[in-house]
Amino acid sequence: MAESNYTANDIDVFEGLTAVRKRPAMYIGSTNVMGLHHLVWEVVDNAVDEALSGYGKLVTITIYKDGSLSVLDEGRGIPVDIHKKTGMPAVQLIFSTLHSGGKFSNKVYTSSAGLHGVGASVTNALSTYCDVTVYRDGKVNHLRFEDGGKLVTPLEVLDNTRKHGTLVRFKPDPKIFSSVNFNFETISTHVQESAFLLKGVKFVVIDERVNKRNEFLYEEGIKQYVESLNENKEVLSPVIHFEGEDSEIKMEVALQFARKDYSENIYSYANNVRTRDGGTHESGFKIGLTKAVNDYAEESGLIKNKAKLDGSDIREGLTAIISLRIPEGEKLQFEGQTKQKLGTPEALAILNNFIYTNFTYYLNENKEFAVNLIRKCIDAQSARVAARKAKDAVRSNKKAKTEFILSDKLTPAQSKDYDLNELFIVEGDSAGGTAKSGRNRIHQAILPLRGKPLNTESISNDKMIRNEEFATLINTIGAGYGESFNPDDSHYGKVIIMTDADTDGAHIQTLLLTFFYRYMRPLILKGKLFVAMPPLYRVFKEVNHKIVYQYAWDDDGLEEAKKKLGGACRVNRYKGLGEMNDTQLWESTMDPERRQLLKVTIEDPLEAEQRLTLLMGNDPKPRRVWIEENIDFNEVDSFLEEVNK
Numbered sequence: 001m002a003e004s005n006y007t008a009n010d011i012d013v014f015e016g017l018t019a020v021r022k023r024p025a026m027y028i029g030s031t032n033v034m035g036l037h038h039l040v041w042e043v044v045d046n047a048v049d050e051a052l053s054g055y056g057k058l059v060t061i062t063i064y065k066d067g068s069l070s071v072l073d074e075g076r077g078i079p080v081d082i083h084k085k086t087g088m089p090a091v092q093l094i095f096s097t098l099h100s101g102g103k104f105s106n107k108v109y110t111s112s113a114g115l116h117g118v119g120a121s122v123t124n125a126l127s128t129y130c131d132v133t134v135y136r137d138g139k140v141n142h143l144r145f146e147d148g149g150k151l152v153t154p155l156e157v158l159d160n161t162r163k164h165g166t167l168v169r170f171k172p173d174p175k176i177f178s179s180v181n182f183n184f185e186t187i188s189t190h191v192q193e194s195a196f197l198l199k200g201v202k203f204v205v206i207d208e209r210v211n212k213r214n215e216f217l218y219e220e221g222i223k224q225y226v227e228s229l230n231e232n233k234e235v236l237s238p239v240i241h242f243e244g245e246d247s248e249i250k251m252e253v254a255l256q257f258a259r260k261d262y263s264e265n266i267y268s269y270a271n272n273v274r275t276r277d278g279g280t281h282e283s284g285f286k287i288g289l290t291k292a293v294n295d296y297a298e299e300s301g302l303i304k305n306k307a308k309l310d311g312s313d314i315r316e317g318l319t320a321i322i323s324l325r326i327p328e329g330e331k332l333q334f335e336g337q338t339k340q341k342l343g344t345p346e347a348l349a350i351l352n353n354f355i356y357t358n359f360t361y362y363l364n365e366n367k368e369f370a371v372n373l374i375r376k377c378i379d380a381q382s383a384r385v386a387a388r389k390a391k392d393a394v395r396s397n398k399k400a401k402t403e404f405i406l407s408d409k410l411t412p413a414q415s416k417d418y419d420l421n422e423l424f425i426v427e428g429d430s431a432g433g434t435a436k437s438g439r440n441r442i443h444q445a446i447l448p449l450r451g452k453p454l455n456t457e458s459i460s461n462d463k464m465i466r467n468e469e470f471a472t473l474i475n476t477i478g479a480g481y482g483e484s485f486n487p488d489d490s491h492y493g494k495v496i497i498m499t500d501a502d503t504d505g506a507h508i509q510t511l512l513l514t515f516f517y518r519y520m521r522p523l524i525l526k527g528k529l530f531v532a533m534p535p536l537y538r539v540f541k542e543v544n545h546k547i548v549y550q551y552a553w554d555d556d557g558l559e560e561a562k563k564k565l566g567g568a569c570r571v572n573r574y575k576g577l578g579e580m581n582d583t584q585l586w587e588s589t590m591d592p593e594r595r596q597l598l599k600v601t602i603e604d605p606l607e608a609e610q611r612l613t614l615l616m617g618n619d620p621k622p623r624r625v626w627i628e629e630n631i632d633f634n635e636v637d638s639f640l641e642e643v644n645k
């Protein structure tokens with residue numbers, strides 16, 4: 001009986017893992033480096049969940065020379081006892097059945113209800129081997145899978161031990177992934193985020209291929225997260241930190257306001273899962289904060305004319321981390337297409353109340369800060385009101401200025417199928433002209449830019465929107481900006497930045513990326529922002545009175561192209577888009593079949609934020625230090641001049 005059961009389950013298990021191997025992207029998003037690292041996150045998530053439950057204070061990740069990787073924790077160890085229904089050891093089940101985390105477990109808080117949560121079995125299914133060692137109940141227990149999850153060494157006891165914890169080592173299958181090269185930095189940044197959220201738990205990342213090692217331990221957790229995000233910013237107070245619990249939901253918030261920085265950076269989490277699309281906790285936080293500041297401002301007589309401050313006036317320059325722990329079960333709800341929005345209804349009232357009470361108390365205890373904050377909010381409010389008046393004045397003119405700008409500069413696409421349409425933002429009128437005649441007129445629109453866009457990192461929202469170039473860009477994309485930006489309203493499925501491959505072009509790219517990061521971030525998160533890659537070389541020769549040619553994007557490509565054409569060929573080096581004619585620009589840079597596009601992604605919010613403040617912010621001192629440490633002067637002299645202007 002037990003035996004036949006076991007066999008039936010064996011087949012199920014096998015089918016489950018084969019399904020993963022047949023369609024890996026369905027489970028891990030893709031089979032490129034992102035997907036590769038997904039294998040790591042699945043295993044790390046289990047170690048993090050264990051630490052989150054209060055077991056183990058050290059997680060060690062090691063990348064080995066043979067291309068494998070291991071994760072070691074000091075938790076209780078995955079249970080090794082026999083699971084009654086299947087007759088299999090629990091640990092074997094965890095690695096061979098597709099599960100959403102909590103299925104066999106009774107943990108209180110789990111991250112696996114979020115975005116990931118396909119489980120370590122997916123890692124096993126996509127590996128050439130997966131070796132699991134469990135230190136538990138005084139024994140070293142071991143089992144091993146090979147070739148996509150086939151059990152080759154059933155659970156065995158190797159030794160006695162006083163340790164407890166779990167060690168998982170696996171080697172990704174090169175038949176599945178386009179790259180099996182783990183990235184030390186990618187893993188470090190991911191792990192750093194977990195370390196910020198799990199105060200007192202140490203994460204060590206070791207790269208044995210090159211002898212590198214990183215350690216992340218934050219005794220003060222998200223308070224230090226905010227400090228890092230605001231490094232080099234001029235701030236109004238030390239980081240403000242609140243902790244509490246209500247209706248079984250644990251809350252922790254850290255926040256700080258910066259001067260001369262007009263963006264709003266709120267990062268929210270539920271059970272260590274980033275909720276990129278916000279949700280009830282973020283809404284509750286905002287409502288509570290707005291009310292606390294307005295009530296204080298009124299009671300203290302700081303706003304006499306009774307014009308209440310808008311939430312957005314208050315949140316200019318705010319950096320906040322919101323971290324919730326919600327018990328697994330019906331309370332824990334993720335919503336939306338990508339499950340990156342918290343749905344838990346109670347969280348709204350709970351956070352509202354929590355922030356209102358705590359922040360009101362803080363304002364009353366820190367009068368000087370309160371006055372500074374409210375002055376800053378009133379400045380933002382005046383700027384907003386002035387901008388609105390200016391806008392209304394323009395609108396009441398016969399012809400709306402924005403429409404005029406739109407029809408003047410943009411060469412639109414003919415199709416109204418927004419998803420298929422592409423917007424090329426092109427450096428300079430001359431390249432704009434070439435792009436205009438070279439493009440596919442059905443689906444490609446051209447917007448030329450004159451000169452350098454403003455640096456949106458150092459100007460207010462209001463100054464940005466009064467800038468003609470940005471106003472045109474916002475109108476063209478047609479999906480709003482800032483808080484009200486909705487990527488689903490975008491008139492373009494792809495927005496493509498096309499600049500020269502020189503230092504000026506790189507600077508313009510940076511300025512545009514700064515704008516998109518600040519005002520249209522969801523466009524980036526939805527994978528709709530790209531950078532075009534014009535070729536550096538055109539290699540050509542004459543064969544029977546006809547020119548045959550190839551494009552090359554780098555020096556390796558150049559050698560390859562020379563080899564392909566063979567014999568005596570000539571090389572054009574393109575210094576800019578302007579040196580190509582319309583056909584060349586089309587076939588090398590714009591034609592979807594032949595071009596190379598770089599998708600813009602935000603891998604790590606902390607790094608993006610710090611880098612942007614550093615390179616684009618007001619303070620030149622840390623910028624110079626960074627540049628001196630990171631840039632090869634011989635290569636980028638002119639870029640440096642540009643950045644330091």
Ligand code: 1YM
Pocket residue numbers: 043044046047050071072073075076077078079090091094101103104105106107166167168
């Ligand atoms: C290097 C990866 O997987 N650690 C880990 C996993 C588990 C436990 C402890 C654990 C959980 C529970 C009880 C529980 C898991 N157990 C399960 C299941 N590290 C790593 N450490 N005892 C131990 O949640 O009740 C799934 S994950 F389902 F078997 F309990």
